[in-house]
Amino acid sequence: MFERVLYPTDFSDVSLHALHNCIPRLISLGVRELHIVHVIDITLAEFEAFELEEIYQEKLEKLAEEMKTEGIEVNPIVRIGIPSIEIAEVAEEEQIDLVVIPSAGENIWRTMFLGSTASNLARTTKRPVLILKYLRKDGKFELPVDCADIFKRPLVALDFSSCSIRVLKEVRKFAELVERGILIHSVDYGKIEELEENIERAKERLEKSARGMNVEFETDVLTGPASQAIIGSALARRATLIVLGKKGRNFLKDLILGSTAERVMRDSRIPVLLVPCG
Secondary structure, eight states: OOOEEEEEOOOOHHHHHHHHHTHHHHHTTTOOEEEEEEEEEHHHHGGGHHHHHHHHHHHHHHHHHHHOOTTOEEEEEEEEEOHHHHHHHHHHHTTOSEEEEEEETTHHHHTGGGTOHHHHHHHHOSSOEEEEEEEEETTEEEOSSOGGGTTTSEEEEOOSSHHHHHHHHHHHHTGGGOSSEEEEEEEOOSOGGGHHHHHHHHHHHHHHHHHTSSSOEEEEEEESOHHHHHHHHHHHTTOSEEEEEEEGGGHHHHHHHTOHHHHHHHHOSSOEEEEEEO
């Protein structure tokens, strides 16, 4: 399991809701260290940032006390700077296993090019990021799955690149929590006359990957755009989590062009675990 978890908070309603209602359930799955970080955005606060540092440190320490349970270390951290960069640096310094960040609807993606912390963090960090996809209904925030069940039925998307090796390695970290998983690959390449051959080759590779897991994983090869295949299959199979990789230095370019990762993170209604590769 992921033993060291980093949770960035901006003290918004959805952030505090997830901290009090979801994070404790994730902790019960085997988390040993919880690092809560708030970044005072230097681009917004300017000269007031340093005056705010003490105020936010007190607020974080209060939150940390509320989150403490037996056997859990809770570390409050306040930084000043550009949020996505500071969070990524904290993740490296503390050797974080998983960054958890909530999003409400699609708002963070609509503003991603204006500096959304969540989307920028997904691009910059070298650590896995779990995006909790919240919906706001009747004034309340809801997740489509219970936080304690997020890892029970993961749908893992593989593209058979070196990135897939990293993705499977991350999945093995929570394999003991999996009840039933599925590995999928979408054939959206090659000529029409090569389709059948590509599908058969993909089936063989998926089955080989499934045999290397410690728990039972089904396999499925789909055709068409990868993002649609991933999201559609996740809904049809009632997955509790989508796991996929992002590609190193080209990820920003890919996001601008509308990559599979960006589309899945934007359109998925269930949590997404984004695994960095490279």
